[in-house]
Amino acid sequence: MGSADPEVKNAPETAPLLRFLRWAMPLLWRRRRFLIYAVCMGIVLFVALALLTPNTYQSTVRIMPPDSQSRSGFALMAAALGSTPMASMGLGDLMSSRSPGSAFMAILGSRTVQDDLINRFDLRKEYHQKYYVDTRRALTNRTQIEEDRKTGVLTLTVMDRDPGRARDLAAAYVDELNRLVVAMDTSQAHRERVFLEGRLQAVKQDLDAATQQLGQFSSRNATMDMQGQATVMLQATARLQGELMAAQTELHGLQAIYSPDNARVREEQARVDALQGELRKLAGSQQANGGDLDANQIYPSLRELPLLGVTYADLYRRAMIQETIYEVLTKQYEVAKVEEAREIPTVKLLDPPDYPETKTYPRRRLMVMLGTLFTIICAASWILCKEAWQGMDSSHPAKAAVHELLLSIKKR
Numbered sequence: 001m002g003s004a005d006p007e008v009k010n011a012p013e014t015a016p017l018l019r020f021l022r023w024a025m026p027l028l029w030r031r032r033r034f035l036i037y038a039v040c041m042g043i044v045l046f047v048a049l050a051l052l053t054p055n056t057y058q059s060t061v062r063i064m065p066p067d068s069q070s071r072s073g074f075a076l077m078a079a080a081l082g083s084t085p086m087a088s089m090g091l092g093d094l095m096s097s098r099s100p101g102s103a104f105m106a107i108l109g110s111r112t113v114q115d116d117l118i119n120r121f122d123l124r125k126e127y128h129q130k131y132y133v134d135t136r137r138a139l140t141n142r143t144q145i146e147e148d149r150k151t152g153v154l155t156l157t158v159m160d161r162d163p164g165r166a167r168d169l170a171a172a173y174v175d176e177l178n179r180l181v182v183a184m185d186t187s188q189a190h191r192e193r194v195f196l197e198g199r200l201q202a203v204k205q206d207l208d209a210a211t212q213q214l215g216q217f218s219s220r221n222a223t224m225d226m227q228g229q230a231t232v233m234l235q236a237t238a239r240l241q242g243e244l245m246a247a248q249t250e251l252h253g254l255q256a257i258y259s260p261d262n263a264r265v266r267e268e269q270a271r272v273d274a275l276q277g278e279l280r281k282l283a284g285s286q287q288a289n290g291g292d293l294d295a296n297q298i299y300p301s302l303r304e305l306p307l308l309g310v311t312y313a314d315l316y317r318r319a320m321i322q323e324t325i326y327e328v329l330t331k332q333y334e335v336a337k338v339e340e341a342r343e344i345p346t347v348k349l350l351d352p353p354d355y356p357e358t359k360t361y362p363r364r365r366l367m368v369m370l371g372t373l374f375t376i377i378c379a380a381s382w383i384l385c386k387e388a389w390q391g392m393d394s395s396h397p398a399k400a401a402v403h404e405l406l407l408s409i410k411k412r
Contacts, residue, residue, distance in 0.1 A: 024384055027383060027387055028383060034379070035380065038375060039376055042376075043375070046367060046370075046372065050362060050364035053361075053364075053367075055161065055362070056159050056160070056359060056361040057160060057166045057356035057358075057359055058157050058160075059166040059354055059356055060155060060157045060158075060170070060351065060353070060354060061155075061156045061173070061174060062153055062154065062156075063153065063155075063177075063349060064153060064347075064349070064350050065151075065152035065153065101147045101152045104154055104347075105154065107177055107180055107181070108145055112180065113176045113177070114140075115132065116172075116176055117172055117176065118132060120172060123138075143156070143157070143169075144156070158170045158173070159360065159361075163356045163357075166356055167355050168353075171352075174353070181347065193333065193336040193337055193339075193340045196329055197333065200329050200330065200333055204326060207323055210315065210318040210319040210322050211319050213319075214315040214316060214319050217315055243275055244272065247268060247275055248272055250268055251265070251269060
């Protein structure tokens, strides 16, 4: 022992440790049966715990950030959604143009998205929760969203006991993100598209009504092309008048030669009467109210054409105006749809949700190893503490305080 004193003096820091080991190791060796028994029981317990712990699988999806040119009004979209603790990640720089993915993170962690997933997959039943708030908390604990600050790529990881449900939940997150981004788009192109869509419906109704009125009017009055129709009728009237004048001249000549009972005179007189009847049909009688044609009329008379032409021109002009407006609005509507598609920050998948082939948790071998180590430490601590307690003098303040505490508990 004399030779060890210089070493102890030269290494004062290691002396307490050496004294502790010299005291503890023989004690643990004497109580090795209890230590082995405790370690065996701990191994059995942790092996059973590892075997009874259900497998957990995780599915990961990676999302590209939205383009910097398509974020007009997009940051306010996420602020309008109720957020959960998971959505608070990145909310500090939600309005920052350098981190557009933060808005996606806020939407993915919003109460709106979580409630839709809870109802869609009946997660209250799957997670054995009664209230939505508890189910949201459980879903938040099983969901992890991270953003790469350099590239802006979002990584969404969903964990579940069912590998298929883990993949479906990850895909559902992306679907809900797409749906909300489109539904809550507040860009100028979106507002213009909505306005043009409403105007197109109204103009289409006016165009249909004007076309129907024009068609009914044309059908009742046998009018199709008023200008061409008037030209044809004037030409026909002029031709008939010329034939009538020629027939009357020939009739006067025959009457000067033959008696009225002559066959040629009667024939020419019948021809003159027929031509006069045709002229009367073409001339007709002017209808002050522009009413429908008579049953024996095929075309409107020449006297009716001016009044019908005014009404026809008015109806035709209305139909053409509505058709022109409809064509212009249709072109603008198509342009607005293209602009809206450009401005909406559509979700682009870098890696789609994968089907987990292996479990993520538990790591049973590690659990058993750590459990065994924990059991050894606990059993050794119990042996050493018990020995130290028994070797402690009864007059020691700590031991006296514990005895007094136990006596007070028994009295109660």
